[in-house]
Amino acid sequence: MPAIPQKIIHEYLRHDKKFPHVWCAGCSNGIVLGSIIRAIAGMNLSRNDIVMVSGIGCSSRMPVYVDFNTLHTLHGRAIAFATGIKLHKPHLKVIVVTGDGDCAAIGGNHLIHAARRNIDLSVIMLNNNIYGMTGGQVSPTTPYEAYATTAPYGNIEPDFDVCKLAIGAGATYVARTTAFHTQETQNMVKEAIEHPGFALIEVICACPVIYGRLNKKGGAPEMMKEMRDNSIPLSAVDKLPPEKVQGKIIRGVLHKDIRPEYCAQYAELMKKAQAQGGSK
Amino acid sequence: MSNSESKNSNTTTIKENKTNSTSKVEELQNQKGRKTVLMQGNEAVAYGALDAGCNFFAGYPITPSTEIAEILAAELPKRGGVFVQMEDELGSICAIIGASLAGAKALTATSGPGFSLMQEGIGFARSTETPCVVVDVQRVGPSTGMPTSCAQGDIQQSRWGTHGDSPAIVLYPDSVKESYELTIRAINLSEKYRTCVILLLDEVLGHMREAVRLPDISNVRVISRIKPTVPPHWYKHYEDNEKYPFPLASFGEGYRFHVTGLTHDALGFPTNKPNEAAEMMARLKKKITYNIRDLVQIESFQMDDAKIAVFAAGITARSAKAAVVMARKEGIPAGLLRPLTIWPFPDDAVRKMLRNVDIVIVPELNQGQLVREIERLVKDRSDSKLIKIQRVDSKLIPPQDILQKIKEGM
Structure with a gap:
C-alpha cells in the first residue's frame, strides 16, 4: 500500500465535525472508507464534484464523515436518489455506499433497474452478511445455515450472489473483494469511478460484534484472517482444482464491458427531440 | 401571487x-x-x-x-x-x-x-x-x-x-x-x-x-x-x-x-x-x-349576506356552486366557500367567513374528511348547524342533492 500522508485523510474527512464515528470496534466499514478515500485522493478529482449517497444501515452512515456533497437517504433508496442527482448533473461523480440489506433486500429493485439502464453510478456494497444496525437479523446474503437473531435455528434461505445479480441485470463493471484486501479495494473503487457506466463493487466485510458473535467466528482479527485465507483471486480459479475453489470468496473484476451509458443516451435523446421541433 | x-x-x-x-x-x-x-x-x-x-x-x-x-x-x-x-x-x-x-x-x-x-x-x-x-x-x-x-x-x-x-x-x-x-x-x-x-x-x-x-x-x-x-x-x-x-x-x-x-x-x-x-x-x-x-387561498362566492354556506373543494365545489346559483334564484341566501389551499387549513379565514352563517353544508366524495376540519371550527357554536353530504360510490354529488339539503336546512 503506498503511503498516503495523514493530511490527505484529514482533508477528506469531516474530522472537526462528526467524530468519533458510530462503528463498533473491529468493524470493517472504516477500513473500506480508508480505501475509498485513498482511491479518490489519487484521482485528481475535486471534492465539489463528488456526491456520496447512502441508504440506511451501518455502512450507510459513511457519508456523514466525508467532506463531499453527501446524502444519507431512506432504507433501500440510495440508488434512486443517486439516479436523480446524476441525471440532473451528469458531470458529478456519484458514489453510492450501501449494505447487503439496503442494496439486495429493500433496495433490490432499484439496483437491478439502475444496472439495466447502465447509469454511471459507482455502487459500493459493504456485505457483512447481516443487519448490523438493528442488532443482527438475517439478510439476503446471510449464508445458508448461519445464525442470526431472526434465524435462531439457522438460515434456511440460500444467500444472494449480488455480483451475479448485477451482471444479469446489465451492470457493466462488477467486482468483488474483501475489507482485508485494502489495496485491491482501492484499485477497484478507482476503476469503478472511472468506468463510464453502472459499476458495482461487493466488499465482503466483517461484523465481529454481531455476526461474528452469533456464528462463533472469533474476534475481528480471526475474521480478517478468514477473509485472507478463504478468498482467492479470480485469476487463480482456473489453475486450482475444483475442490480448492469450492466455498471460497472469488475476488477480482468479475465482469467488465462497455455499452451506452444512460445519461449519454439521454443527451442524444434530447438532441433528437430538439431537432424534431419546438414545443406544442 | x-x-x-x-x-x-x-x-x-x-x-x-x-x-x-x-x-x-x-x-x-x-x-x-x-x-x-x-x-x-x-x-x-x-x-x-x-x-x-x-x-x-x-x-x-x-x-x-x-x-x-x-x-x-x-x-x-x-x-x-x-x-x-x-x-x-x-x-x-x-x-x-x-x-x-x-x-x-x-x-x-x-x-x-x-x-x-x-x-x-x-x-x-x-x-x-x-x-x-x-x-x-x-x-x-x-x-x-x-x-x-x-x-x-x-x-x-x-x-x-x-x-x-x-x-x-x-x-x-x-x-x-x-x-x-x-x-x-x-x-x-x-x-x-x-x-x-x-x-x-x-x-x-x-x-x-x-x-x-x-x-x-x-x-x-x-x-x-x-x-x-x-x-x-x-x-x-x-x-x-x-x-x-x-x-x-x-x-x-x-x-x-x-x-x-x-x-x-x-x-x-x-x-x-x-x-x-x-x-x-x-x-x-x-x-x-x-x-x-x-x-392560504380561499374563494368566497355569494357569501356577503349568506345564511347558508356550502364548504366544498375540488370538483365537488363545482356542483356546490351550481346549487348556490339555483338557491339564489329561489331567493335562498346561500353561498360557497372553496379552499384552494386545503393544508394548512384556512382556520381563521373560514371561521371569519362562517361568523354570520346559520347552516354549513359540507359535501364531499369520501366518508367525512373535510368536514372534520369544519366540525373543529364550529364545535363551540350552538347557533350553527352542520349538514354532511358524503358519497363514495364513484359518482359525483349532483347540484340538486346539495340544493335539496340547502332547502331542508331552511
Whole structure:
C-alpha cells in the first residue's frame, strides 16, 4: 500500500465535525472508507464534484464523515436518489455506499433497474452478511445455515450472489473483494469511478460484534484472517482444482464491458427531440 | 401571487393575501400568442409544470395521472429537461428529491396507490426541506379501488400520510384552468418554502376537457430558489430564519453540505440533542404558521349576506356552486366557500367567513374528511348547524342533492 500522508485523510474527512464515528470496534466499514478515500485522493478529482449517497444501515452512515456533497437517504433508496442527482448533473461523480440489506433486500429493485439502464453510478456494497444496525437479523446474503437473531435455528434461505445479480441485470463493471484486501479495494473503487457506466463493487466485510458473535467466528482479527485465507483471486480459479475453489470468496473484476451509458443516451435523446421541433 | 394564479371567474375571489386579490381576467384574455384550446386537467398540470420551470420529472404509470407523464416525456427533452420513468413510485419520489438536491425543479405525478408508496419520500423531503411537487390525481379507494372513477379520499392522507409530525402544503383546484395555475403555484411555493408541496386533483378534473387559454409565458410569475453567496465554510443548510425564500445551495456548487432524514442540526448533521431536535421541529412548523397569509387561498362566492354556506373543494365545489346559483334564484341566501389551499387549513379565514352563517353544508366524495376540519371550527357554536353530504360510490354529488339539503336546512 503506498503511503498516503495523514493530511490527505484529514482533508477528506469531516474530522472537526462528526467524530468519533458510530462503528463498533473491529468493524470493517472504516477500513473500506480508508480505501475509498485513498482511491479518490489519487484521482485528481475535486471534492465539489463528488456526491456520496447512502441508504440506511451501518455502512450507510459513511457519508456523514466525508467532506463531499453527501446524502444519507431512506432504507433501500440510495440508488434512486443517486439516479436523480446524476441525471440532473451528469458531470458529478456519484458514489453510492450501501449494505447487503439496503442494496439486495429493500433496495433490490432499484439496483437491478439502475444496472439495466447502465447509469454511471459507482455502487459500493459493504456485505457483512447481516443487519448490523438493528442488532443482527438475517439478510439476503446471510449464508445458508448461519445464525442470526431472526434465524435462531439457522438460515434456511440460500444467500444472494449480488455480483451475479448485477451482471444479469446489465451492470457493466462488477467486482468483488474483501475489507482485508485494502489495496485491491482501492484499485477497484478507482476503476469503478472511472468506468463510464453502472459499476458495482461487493466488499465482503466483517461484523465481529454481531455476526461474528452469533456464528462463533472469533474476534475481528480471526475474521480478517478468514477473509485472507478463504478468498482467492479470480485469476487463480482456473489453475486450482475444483475442490480448492469450492466455498471460497472469488475476488477480482468479475465482469467488465462497455455499452451506452444512460445519461449519454439521454443527451442524444434530447438532441433528437430538439431537432424534431419546438414545443406544442 | 402571479397573473397565472389569479382566478378566471365571474365571482368574487377573496384571497387572504390582499396584494394578490386583483383579478387578471382581462389581462389574460388580451394576451397574444396562445390560443384558446380544449384541454384536460392533466394536460393543464403538465403545461403548468413546464411554464413554472420544471426541468425534472420522474414517475411511474398509474391511472388516472398518466397523461401528465406522457406529455412531459415528450416536452421535457425538447426544453433540456429530464424525464425518467422509474421502476416504481418509491424510486420516483426519491429521484425527484435527488434531482432537486442537485438543483432541479422536480415534479412527479401519481394516484392513490402510488401516493401511498410515496409517503416515506414525502416525509424525507419535508424533513430535509427539499423543494419538490407531488401531483396526486385522486381515484376511488381504498386499495386499488376504481382506477377511472372519482373520489376525494386522499384529503387527510395528503396532510397526515407520512409518519411523524411535518408541515404540509396542499393545493386543490376545481377547474382545468386552475389546475394549470395551481401547478405553477405549487412549484413556486415548494421553491420558496423548500418543502414538498402536494397538488390534489380529482379524477374527473384530470380527464375532463375545458376550453382554456393559457397566459403568455412572459406573464407567468415564477419563483426559484436563491443561491447562497457566503463562503462555503459559513454556509448552513438549515439556518433558522423567518424570511422565505432564503439561500439554498445545491450539490456540485462548492458547498459540500450533508443531508439526512435523521433529525439534524443547522449544518445538516444528525443529532440526538433535544434542543437541536426542538429547533428543527419548530422551524418546520413555523414556516407554515408564520406564512399562513401567503399560503392560504380561499374563494368566497355569494357569501356577503349568506345564511347558508356550502364548504366544498375540488370538483365537488363545482356542483356546490351550481346549487348556490339555483338557491339564489329561489331567493335562498346561500353561498360557497372553496379552499384552494386545503393544508394548512384556512382556520381563521373560514371561521371569519362562517361568523354570520346559520347552516354549513359540507359535501364531499369520501366518508367525512373535510368536514372534520369544519366540525373543529364550529364545535363551540350552538347557533350553527352542520349538514354532511358524503358519497363514495364513484359518482359525483349532483347540484340538486346539495340544493335539496340547502332547502331542508331552511
